[in-house]
Each structure stands twice: as structure tokens, then as C-alpha cells.
Amino acid sequence: MTGHFRMSQDPDLLSPDHQGMDMPDTMIARTATAASAGFGAKPTLRVGLVAYNWEADTSLALWNLVTYARRTPAIADRVTFIEHCAATPKSLMDEEAQLFFLLKWQETHNFDVVGFSCYIWNIKFVLRAAKAIKELWPQTVVIFGGQQIRGSYVPFVFDRERCADICVCNEAEVTFRDLLNSFLDGSPKLSTVGGIAYMAPDGNTDDFLIFDGSGRVPAGTAYHETAEAALIEDINDIPSPYLGGIELPHGGAFLYEASRGCPYRCSFCIWGESKGVREYEMERVEAELHNILSHHPSHIMFCDGTFNMRKERAARILEILVEHLRDGRVQPFSLLLELKLEIIDDNLARVMDELVRLNPLVTFEFGLQSASQEAAKLMRRPFTEDRFRRAWNRLSDKLKSSAIIDCIYGLPGDGIPQFMQTVDFCYSLSPHRIQAFRLSILPGSEFERQAQEHEIRYMREPNHMVYETKWLNLDQMAWVETFGFAVADLYHFHGTTIKCLLAMKDQLGVDGFSDLIRRFVDWAGRDRILGSIYAGNRPEGRWRAIDLSKPFEQFIQTRLLPDAGITDPSLRDRLHDLFRYEVTMGRVAVGGLAETPLPALSAGGGAGELAIRVELMHSRFDIPGFIMGAHGRGDIDIMDMDETDSYVAFTQKAGHQGVLVPISYRISGRMAGLIEAARRDTAAGAGLAPVLSKLVKIGIVAEATGS
Template structure:
């Protein structure tokens, strides 16, 4: 058995997926100065065995364990902290991250020794230095001031070669958000801080030279400062190799100079997360969100029709003052404005936001446990809110997955996107009794069964086949093979697949 080297400091978290990596841990490590040799980053994934995680952490015999805590890992962190303190009471546990930086804590973290509020690059170093030097701060809550973003050490050298090959590489050119949307923690830091352009481009370049080709920018408003956005886009446009970029953008700021650059990106290289949230001007005003509707419509049309960008467009269910009728209008309109994915989210009340000021007026009731999603309000009762949560899940499976693009259009006849999909989501939930672990073949069969009430069988079969067989390597759904009268179509599909494989083999041989 290999001997594990003892480390005084463990920086750890649980990511939501294996393909994700923690930028925050790498920032903390980069700024530990002379303590770096005494520290180690350990990353885990939610839904793992928490006792095993505690075992792996304590195997290094750390004096300090700092855990980055988020809404998706909060309950796991609670359990891991308890295990660490029960097994090794002398180990100091410090929690940081957005889930612990604001009160009230709605998960029981009381067994932790310290809570690091705010940006931790300086405060975590100071805490570790003091504890290792024999000084225990008296206050359990350590409130950090915003760091000087252009003066801290950057974290990108601490992505490993394994990370670069197997995980998303998260990067940021700025911190802060100038907008004041009440549901979002980013609105708390309204000042914008940027790295010098040449410094940031140099960091990207170092990652590129190490083989990084998958970049997820976590800037809240990538296209706010156009000159900065241009410099980054121009850097990647000069590259001949394939890559993937993800940006969060505001929907109303795409001037001509930015448009000309975006049009040059080829398909599959650019993904834009576009925050809409609501198209109801009164609701937007209630939550301090500024909507410029004409600009939004024009820019969504441009992105859909003149670029190859893949879009994720956000709509939220349950906003204060938003009725189900208003949400219906939002979805129906947004479907006509864009061909991108429409991400239907459920409102969450995060500690630190000002959403609670609406609770009494709109009867807002939230889940007391993570993810703190809304349960009901004066406009949408609990039963309907449950329907909408299932609606959002089935929307992802059918529409956002891209697996049923043509078949979805059969569902959305007469432009009644919301009404028709709502009826379908109610039907499929009753039929499947589940919203998870439904295979592609099973979804196709449910669509076939449901649409059979409205359309000619041959049209449905051909439409579903067109969708399912778009992806190379897929097989004809088993339920369709029961319909012998379509055997000719099935044989032709298999012949086409064989021809494609033969062409591919020849290309490879040449």
C-alpha cells in the first residue's frame, strides 16, 4: 500500500459532476504563498459515499480542512463535517463559498470551526497561517473584503494535465455584476473588476499550449465590456484547431463590432447562456431586472439566424407576481424568437438575496432544504408548482436534449407551445410515474403513443425515426420494429448506415 504524504492543509469540495473542476480551490491554493507545499487539493463528486470522502481527507492527517460549499453539495458537506469532527476532533474545519457566506444558514453546519464569508483568497491564507502558527481566531465568522482582483495570484497553472484532458476548464476575466436582479447572489457585488486584458489572454494562451480546448467562462456578463470581449473572441478566432467556449451574456448588448466576430465562429465552437428569466415587464420591474424588449428580440433573432452559436436561454417559474398565464406567454413568445435551448428553471430563494421582501405580499413559500426551490405562491398553488417542476424536467428530456427536434414541432401545433407541452407532461408523468431514468427508446415510444391521438401513424413513425437516427450509431427503437409495414423504411435506414460506415472506412484508409 502506498504511503500517503501528510498535508497540513486540505482544500476540498464536491463537484456536481466528474467533468467539472473547482476554480475556487485553485484560487485558494494559488494564494497560499509559502504554505503551498503543506497543502493539497482534493475534489470529489456529489452522491459519493461521504464516509469514504472523510476517510480520504483524514488519510493526509490534516490540521486544517477547508471546504468550498455550494447549494448542490451543502447536505453532503454537513455530513462530512460531522464525520471529520467525530473522528478527528482536533482537525480544524473551515467552510467557505456562497452557501455559507450569507445568513441564515439553512443547513446545520454548526460543527464546523470557522465560516469564511466572501472571497477567500486572502482570508483563507491568513487563517491557515495563524492556525499553523499556534493562533486560533476567536470569531467563528471571518468576513473577508473583496480582493484586489488584479493583484492576487491566478489559479490556472494548477489545473493538472488530467484536468485539461478530461474536465471543463473554468476561467474568469472579471468579477461582479452591475445588475440588481433580486434572485441572484451576483447582484450583491455590483462593482465590476477586470484583469488586465494582456494578463488574462496570456493565461488563456498558457492553457491552450498545454492542450486545453474546452473553456467555460464564469463571468456573469461577458459582453458588458465590449473591448474586452472582442480581445478574447479574436484570440480564439485566430486558432485553426477545434475548441469549445461557453459564455454567460446579457441579451441586450450585441453591437455591430461584436456581431461581426460572433458570426465567424463555426458550429459547435460557441455556446451562449442568455439570461432572460421573464419577458413580463411588470414582473421584471418587481425583481429589479431591466428589460429592453426590442433589443432582446433583435439580438435573439441575430444570434438564431446569423450565427452558429448554441444558445441556452433561461426562463424562471415562480417569480413574484408571475402568473402561470404570464409564464405561458413568455414561453410561447420565446419559442418564436429563438431556436436555442430554453432552460426552464424553478425560482430558488438563496440567503443573501432580497427575495424575502416579497414573501408576505405574494405568499411565497419555499423548500427549507437545498435547493430552496419555491413550493407555492399566491399565483401558483403547490399542485400546479409540482406540475411545473415536472414540466421543466420533461422539457429537458424532449426539447432541450435535441433528440426530438422534429417530433417536438408536432407537439407544438397551432403555436400553443406551453399548453400543448403542459398536457403532454401531465400525460407522460401519469404514464411513466417518473421523471428520471427514462431511456431514449422509452421517450420515443411515449411520444409515438401520445401523438397517435392527433396525427397519422406513418407521419409519426417517420418523424421519430428522422430524429432518433440523426445520431450515428443509434439503433431503430425496438417498439417500432413491431410495425412490419414499415420494414422497407427500416431496411433502408440500415443500408444507409452501412454505406456511411463504408465511406468512413475508405476515408480513413486514404
């Protein structure tokens, strides 16, 4: 490849004060095309690959790139790959720490190329990291790939961000291999590498601009895209990273795909934009899962577009997990699967039910999105309420209690009444959680192409959320977003209280779930509700981004009940204690528990010092019995709560990435007294010795974290 410097700036890309001026000497020393920097004739390459995934600290995408590229002898012999995989920073402090780690990583390894796997949830941090690398090491070639790098966002990266030298669009294994070959030997020529975009000098699309960190683009350089990349016909040609291609971490969090693509083409999604559905051979899937499970994962997330597209195959894959859990080869681990509810048959439902019974950390996620016919038609996702409900009723109560139903507000075809209708339909099914998301216009999606037709106005920068549509103006979108936050938080953390209130709906003058939440939102106001958003996007923020417990109880006690003329102190006391129970469960889930060391007790076997890790609650009502009796039911009568003393111990189990799973137990008054005594006087912990093994098993007593 050949190339050249450009001494002058592009007038269209400069401020008026700088148009027509030559670059200063410092810029001349930094700015280069690939050819002038020596790319295209590199004897060896050092390549750093970076992935920040929401749910995992490993990256299947990067592993696939590396194992596929190493099939080429020249790459295997002359390219050194080092990957850095981590969870996406969830707070400003985490972001700062991760940025400096990444810069030190680059300084230590002096990579020629740094590639980032880009998604909607990590792109803002990736942009910051890429710009920092460019400012410190301007001749390092930065490559972007991943699902975010599609559609209109690709030219946006070059026009606005100017920190990626090459963008890889769509599936990347073949493209990345060809790029490395081009860097090493100049063959294939850059212009013939499919599925990439870059800034090319005029008349030479086989060269590309290496951005220098200044954000300037030399004159005579233009944006260029190559033809679409050829996709891999048989994805089994990708050597398995799980079967010797990569050293797997013990106790790691894994992303896994048994198939690639999706048979559906929902307008808001990009899964169906690729070459149909391609499956890995079942023999390979079984071997890979056996090896992953032998490394005792903390978390597995299946990334298949529609995991249960083929029901028998899906059942067999889950059977592998069941077999390992059943015979104790692996302990329960966090597991997330997204399935299409309507195509679950009895056999698959049976396997799913056993999986949940053996592993309480399993979550099944079902996408409803909208229950309105107009929205369903426009997003090309047919919906029939009866069919969805029949499929839901095929699931056991245990399975339903591990299920999430997703819905989207801001969809074309949906205004406020339609979204409230969707929420009420979700509520009628009594899932474990209801999640509500504002529509994002993903790059490369059908809705991106239809934005003008549906009068969609949205953020051009990530996370591409919708501001307005033909069905919702700006004020309505602001209201429905507040409503959606309240639906998700209150349903999950105060579901039993809500069931009690809706049993009194005629007395309260409330039409149903969505009407109750609407009244609360109108009473509290947007600023008060969204003002409770937690600082920092912690992992548990997926299901508690806000904390509405205090304002919701105030609404009930000072507005809802008084307006209905309800003054019965016994009813109010029951509601208050039930609310206190739910608040404690939420606090344990989000904030964890303090611990009190018990030096008088030994963990045995040199395991270390023990500590009490529990929060106690005393009520004159039998709250545990009431909640157990209400499980799986719809509206429940708060006056069914017996007036009987109860003691509740709250503890938790640690899930993936620090997400805490709250657990409560009914305990005796004597046991509560022993625990309180041990907290006041560590020597009193000896009184717990007769039941120590049981307390350790249920998590009330655990190894001290400081030991």
C-alpha cells in the first residue's frame, strides 16, 4: 500500500479561524496514513483486543476472532493476541479505574493494533478509552467492531468521534482475519476487505488515515466503505474457544451461543438482519457446555437470538445443565436465557421447570414488548393475547416465579393508553418481574430506516433513545418514562402490597394495576421519582435503578387510603408491617448486610473467623405465613394476615458480579434473642454453637470477609 501526508486541513471540517491554514509542525509529526506509518509491511503485529460486557467478564466475540484468525499460518506465527475482558464500568469511580488500567495495559504491551468490541451499553466508555489511547499513542491503529457498529452510526464515528481508524461492520471473523493479513503483507488490498469503513486518501482506497488524537482530518481524505463482508456459511468452521482454543477461567462469567442469527425480523432489533439462523453442531455444543461447567461458572448468559427456535434442541441443551446440577458436578450459578414464550412446548417447559428447581439463580426472560395490535404489526412481531396467555399457563408456578416479561414504551403504534394496556396484561400474568424499557433506535434496524415515516425523533448518539413519535410527544414520553420506572420498581419490590391494594380496588376507586401506578406517578411527580435514581449504574440497577419505597408508602397512607375514607388502624398497621418487610428485602438486595465477627466460634479446618450476617425484623403479624399463602395468587386480602408474633431473619446469597439475592427465614424468638446477644457481646456467640451448621447453611453465619 502507498500513501502520503497531507499538510493542509479540510476546509469543511475546520472552524472559520483555521480554514485554509497549514497544520502546525507538531501536527505534521503526528498525522499519517497507514502506508506512511508502515502498515502493510509489518513483520509482526501485537494486537490488543478489548471487551466490556454487561453480564460477563469473558468475551465470546473476541475469542471467536482470535481462534478463527489463528487458522491462518501467517497470523498464528506473526501475530500476538492479548485480550482484556471486563464488566462494563458501573460507576464513575469504576470508569476511572478501568481507564487507567487500560492505558497502563497499552503502555506495557505497546500494541500496534487495539480492537474494541462495541455495544450500546459500553460504547460511551469505549469512545473515551479510544480517544485517550489516540492522545497518548497516536500511531496505534484503533479498530471498532460489534453490534453497535452498524447503519448510520458508522459514518457518525468518523464524522464526530474520530478515534477509530477502521470500523468493522456486521459479523467480524472473516473481515478481521483479512485485515490482519493486509497489515502483515499488504494482501488482500484494503479496498477488497469486505465489511469495513475508514477514511481514505483521494484516489487511494487501499490506504487509510490513522487519526492522531487531535480530531482533525487532513484535506483530500474522504469516508469510504467497502462491499459487504461474506458471512461464514458454516459457523462450525470457527474453532471452538471452549475446547482448547482459549484457557478458560475458573469461576468465570461466560457468554455462550448455540446458534447465530434469528428467524424473526422485529423492526426494533438487529438479530434478524444477518444470514438467517446458523447452528453449531449439537456434539460440539455438548462438549463445550461440559467444559464450561467443569470450570464452575458464576454466570452463563445464552446469546442466541431465539434460543428455543427448535424446541427439541433447546430441551437437550438445558438437559445438559440439569444433568450437571442433578448429580452435583456443578453448584447453582446465575443463568440467563431469553426465549420466545409462544413456542415453548410441554417437554421444554418440563426441562425448564427442573432446571429452576435445581438452580434458583436461573432467570428466563420473555419479550412481550407490546400487547397492542397496531404496535405489533408495525414492529413485525405478531401478538395474540390468548396464545401468549395459554403459553404462560403451560409453565409451572415455580417457573413463572423465575420469569421476567419485557415491554417497550415509545414503540410506533403505542401511545400512553396502549402502554398501560400492555402493563396491565403483564400484571395479569404475575411474573417474577416486569421490565419496561424506552425504545432505542438501533443502528441498522428497520425502525432506523423508518424513522421519518413514523415521525421518530431520537438520539443520534448512544443510547439512541426515542424522544418523540407520531403517537407520543415530548411531554408524553417524559411521563411514560416515569411511569415505566415506577412499574418496574414497585412491582418487583412491593408486589405483595400492591396485590393487597388491588383486592380493595372497588373501595379505593382504582381500575387496576396501571391505574394505581398512574395515580402514584401523578401524585409524586417526575422530579421526585427520577430524583431517586441511584448514582452509578451498579449491576443490581437493572432491577432497582430507583428507590420508590418511601414515597409509595406516603402515597398510600396520606393520599390513597384517606381519599377512600379508609381509617381502620388494624388494616393500616398490617400494610405498614408488610411494607417494612418488603423494604428490608430490597435494602438487603441492593445494599447488602453488615457483619458482626464471632471470634468465640471457629469455622473449623482453618477456614477462618465466622461472622453474623443478618438483619432481624419483629412484627406482631405473621408476615412470612401471609406471604407464603399469597404465593401464586392474584388479589389478596390484607386482613387474612394473622395477628401472631413473628421474627424474620434476612440474609442473602451472592450472585454474579456482586448482585445479592435476598432471602428471608422465619426464626424463633429465642433464636432472635441469641443473635442479638451475639451482636452485643461476641462471647455470647457460643450460644449459637448447637445450631451453627444450620446457620452456616442458610447464610446467617458465614466466614468473615475480612478474615
